[in-house]
Amino acid sequence: MRLLGSIDRLASELARKEYSAVELVEEALDRVERLDGTLRAFITVLPETALAQAAAVDRARSRGDRLSPLAGIPMALKDNLCTRGIPTTCGSRMLDGYRPPYSATVWRRLEAAGAVLVGKTNLDEFAMGSSTENSAFFPTRNPWDPKRVPGGSSGGSAAAVAAGEVVYALGSDTGGSIRQPASFTGVVGLKPTYGRVSRYGLIAFASSLDQVGPLARTVRDSATVLHAISGHDPLDSTSAAVPVPDWAARLDGEVRGIKIGVPLEYFGTGVDPEVARLVRQAVDLLVGMGAEAAECSLPHTEYAVATYYVLAPAEASSNLARYDGVRYGWRAPGAKSLTELYTLSRQQGFGREVKRRIMLGTYALSAGYYEAYYLKSQKVRSLIRQDFDRAFERFDVLAMPTSPEVAFRHGERASDPLRMYMADALTIPVNLAGLPGISLPCGFSRGLPVGLQLVGRPFEEETLLRVAHAYEVATPEWRQAVPPGIAAGRGDDA
Amino acid sequence: MLNRHAVELGILAALALECRVAPESVFARKNYFYPDLPKGYQISQYEQPLATDGRLTFAVAGEPRTVRIRRVHLEEDAGKSLHGDDAVRAAGHAEGYSLLDFNRCGVPLIEIVTEPDLRAPEEARSFLETLKLVLEYTGVSDVKLEEGSLRCDANISLRPKGSGESGVAVEIKNLNSFRFVQRALAHEIERQAALLDAGRPVVRETRQYLEATGTTAPLRGKEEAQDYRYFPDPDLVRLVVDAAWQERLQARLPEMPAAKHARYLDELGLPEHEARVLTSSLPLSSFFEQAIAQGGEPRAVANWTVGELCRLMNAHAVSPCELKLTPAHLVELLQLLDAGTLSRPLAREVLEASLLTGNSPRAVAQARGMTQISNEAELTLLVDRVLSAHPGPVADYLGGKERALGFLVGQVMRASGGRANPQTVGRLLKEKLGREG
Structure with a gap:
């Protein structure tokens, strides 16, 4: 089972020509064929383009070209990342059939590195959700238990990686949409610092919070992918002109002297005691390896969810105004006036959760409410950021659970949006502060994966990855566990 | 992504209008639905514009007047909608169709807002003419009203003589020439004055100028009053204009x-x-x-x-x-x-x-062989010929009529096909007539 291996291992096997990129992608397509009828991780599978890309890599290799470690590795993209000429739905009826005339910068970079795109993965509509149940097409299942959700909104990408349909995938994280599904499916999910990765071609949900990042099998793989997609992009003014280190090359398993903060607010009410115990156990392990840990406080944590659900919908209400039935996307037939064209197209094109957030956001920006909601939330956002600033005066990284609980059952929270929103309570503050965060497996509760979340200083992904990697190497048992029904046999190659 | 060149042109215009350029300004989204606005919002500036507190001095009837400039801000243009008019028919569509022209959509523009310092329609016109000239000098725009590279909306309100408080303002759009601005304002003064004299209120509204009648009519009703839900555009970072950049541009200002x-x-x-x-x-x-x-x-x-x-x-x-x-x-x-x-x-x-x-x-x-004849020998021949052909004027001149000399010079010029040097001819004529007299 090659596809349960890491990028590192597959890249060296491809380099030694133990098999070809075409053979590898054939295996991926075969697994999608066998597994995805149940999992439903993919909205679009691209056998022809994937085989063509793999063949091109094989030709380049036989020419003796210098290849990226990502060349020939089968991967997937969340379906809110634009791919030129390839359907990009955003999980919405509104964009069903939309073929973007341009590619997202992240995909252009990966394509240039020889990535092989197996398909576009399912998501909550416009990335709004925590379970991938809000997809307009179908829900995705968790490979560890098909009755449970894979988390969201990057649930398709997480499930595809966890099930070995692909080796890695890109997701987007606005309030936890990479880290939470990574935690629910037992993979590594990395949300980079806001501005580290270009958002150009990422269909916007909340522009001040959105960030693209990898879901992968190992920390080292995450570092490799992050390196490939990072860097300033003249097409995105919020992308930062900062150096892009070769993170993977600097992972040495060393954590001596690293100061880990453990924020108490992230272990309180609503957090499953077993989840809390496993996370604390992970911190203890790191201390055993030479790190130092101490408890700390991020006092404004409790306001994060409320703040987020003003700011993210406010931005979304504006970002989604373009779907009006005029230029592209779903246009309602039979409208008799302009107003009717707008209302019918949006009524038919958007799902319930998207409409709910557009209404919330429109309200928060309206005359008479702007100061009380939007401006007030911006102020709280500053306070939340300051909490982290203060903590990082004492600590190099913070450690906490990614999600308060393990994966929940399908339908369990669909009718209770507030409870659904709480699933992101521990990831949202990190987006509000614009910080890098990573989720990696740290054990199992009742047979379901639990995620350890580490948060770092802005643009200090290096420290974050170093600590995560050290923990990962020290706990091979979490990576060797494979979802039931998914063929075992991946080796240890972190 | 912000267009650097557009920002520089905006700063140049602001500097030409003696504005204070903000060290930091913010782009905002103005949210509204309209088919010629494909994003559903217009990128503009709202609370922190590019520049404020400027002034422009111009002349009215030779007297200098100064208008304060409230702000200069950058925004993007929307597309253009064409409704059931000649253009729609010209494009081969039946009436009832609307056409959308997206060619100017997203093109940067600057908006210049004055304080309410103008007092008369002709002042408004003179101000606009001077403003247009200043903008032309800066190279910010080719300032062609007919092509829309310069556009103008005029606000006007009346107040009782001596009162410090402004009345209800009406905005006038569709002003395609400075002449129309002047006419529309004059009409609006009459209309509002008639309302106020009759004890009726002026309604705060946007009106359009009708070229055919020289009058104004309501453009959109009050019931459609919009809440634009302005908020800072999260896709654009704050615009920082440091002193060095501003100085470089100041130096570029003609x-x-x-x-x-x-x-x-x-x-x-x-x-x-x-x-x-x-x-x-x-x-x-x-x-x-x-x-x-x-x-x-x-x-x-x-x-x-x-x-x-x-x-x-x-x-x-x-x-x-x-x-x-x-x-x-x-x-x-x-x-x-x-x-x-x-x-x-x-x-x-x-x-x-x-x-x-x-x-x-x-x-x-x-x-064309058009060089002047200054050669005296050549001219003397012509002078002699003219003197003998016109004994009457010669006698007049000798009798003291100085004006007759002009006639004789003219005749020599004519004889030379305009090429004779008139000064030389004059001198030669005087010499000849003096000697002969």
């Missing part, structure tokens, strides 16, 4: 019309009329300045540029930009005139030929 006008008067000694005509057109003043840079005597160049050259450009419907005649040509022409090679009438003829063909004055004059 001389403004008022300063140029003063310099033409004080340093170059031009008469007021010529200084005004030259500075009121950037191409004309740059033609003038190039000519003096190439050695032309300022007063003569100005005189010829404003007089003969402008007359010819009008007569032949040639705009300054289309001019084939170069500043160097004019300088050459004036040199030929000075040297006595060309008489004034010949010089005018040569100028016209150069203007139409682009050939140099010297080449034109040579090709």
Whole structure:
């Protein structure tokens, strides 16, 4: 089972020509064929383009070209990342059939590195959700238990990686949409610092919070992918002109002297005691390896969810105004006036959760409410950021659970949006502060994966990855566990 | 992604209007639905504009007036909607269709807002003419109202004489010329005054100017009053303009019309009329300045540029930009005139030929054999011939009628085909008549 291996291992096997990129992608397509009828991780599978890309890599290799470690590795993209000429739905009826005339910068970079795109993965509509149940097409299942959700909104990408349909995938994280599904499916999910990765071609949900990042099998793989997609992009003014280190090359398993903060607010009410115990156990392990840990406080944590659900919908209400039935996307037939064209197209094109957030956001920006909601939330956002600033005066990284609980059952929270929103309570503050965060497996509760979340200083992904990697190497048992029904046999190659 | 060039042009305009450029400004989204606005919001500036607190001085009936500039901000243009009018039919669609033109969508523009300092329609017009000139000088826009690269909305309110409080303001749109601005404001003053005199309120609204009748009519009703839900655009970072950038742009700012006008008067000694005509057109003043840079005597160049050259450009419907005649040509022409090679009438003829063909004055004059005759022997022959042909005027002159000399000079000029040097002819005539008398 090659596809349960890491990028590192597959890249060296491809380099030694133990098999070809075409053979590898054939295996991926075969697994999608066998597994995805149940999992439903993919909205679009691209056998022809994937085989063509793999063949091109094989030709380049036989020419003796210098290849990226990502060349020939089968991967997937969340379906809110634009791919030129390839359907990009955003999980919405509104964009069903939309073929973007341009590619997202992240995909252009990966394509240039020889990535092989197996398909576009399912998501909550416009990335709004925590379970991938809000997809307009179908829900995705968790490979560890098909009755449970894979988390969201990057649930398709997480499930595809966890099930070995692909080796890695890109997701987007606005309030936890990479880290939470990574935690629910037992993979590594990395949300980079806001501005580290270009958002150009990422269909916007909340522009001040959105960030693209990898879901992968190992920390080292995450570092490799992050390196490939990072860097300033003249097409995105919020992308930062900062150096892009070769993170993977600097992972040495060393954590001596690293100061880990453990924020108490992230272990309180609503957090499953077993989840809390496993996370604390992970911190203890790191201390055993030479790190130092101490408890700390991020006092404004409790306001994060409320703040987020003003700011993210406010931005979304504006970002989604373009779907009006005029230029592209779903246009309602039979409208008799302009107003009717707008209302019918949006009524038919958007799902319930998207409409709910557009209404919330429109309200928060309206005359008479702007100061009380939007401006007030911006102020709280500053306070939340300051909490982290203060903590990082004492600590190099913070450690906490990614999600308060393990994966929940399908339908369990669909009718209770507030409870659904709480699933992101521990990831949202990190987006509000614009910080890098990573989720990696740290054990199992009742047979379901639990995620350890580490948060770092802005643009200090290096420290974050170093600590995560050290923990990962020290706990091979979490990576060797494979979802039931998914063929075992991946080796240890972190 | 913000267009750096657009920002620089905006700053140039702000500096030309003596504004304070904000060290940091913010882009905001103005949210509304309309088919010619494909994003569903317009990127603009709201609470923290690019620049504030400027001023522009202009003249009304020769008297200087200053208008305060409240703000200058950058925004993007929307597309253009064409509804059931001639353009729709011209495009081959039936009435009832609406067409959308997205060509100007997203194109950067600046909005300049004044304080309510204008008091009369003709002031508004003079202000706009001066503003247009200043913008033309900065190179920020080609300021063509007919092409929409300069647009104007006018707000107007009335108040009782002596009252410090402004009345209800009405905004007027669809103003496609400065003349219309003046007319629309005049009409609006009448309309609002009639309402107020009748004890009826003025409604706060947007009205459009109707060219056909010279009147205004409501554009959109109050019930459609919009809440634009402005908020900072999260896709664009704050615009930071540091002192160094501002200084670089300040250095790039060309001389403004008022300063140029003063310099033409004080340093170059031009008469007021010529200084005004030259500075009121950037191409004309740059033609003038190039000519003096190439050695032309300022007063003569100005005189010829404003007089003969402008007359010819009008007569032949040639705009300054289309001019084939170069500043160097004019300088050459004036040199030929000075040297006595060309008489004034010949010089005018040569100028016209150069203007139409682009050939140099010297080449034109040579090709047409138009050089002035200053050779005395040659002229003496002509003078003798004229004297014998016109005994009457000769007698008149000798009898003391000085004016008869002019007639005789004219006859010699005519006999020479205009090529005789009139000064020499005059002298020769006097000599002959003096000797004979």
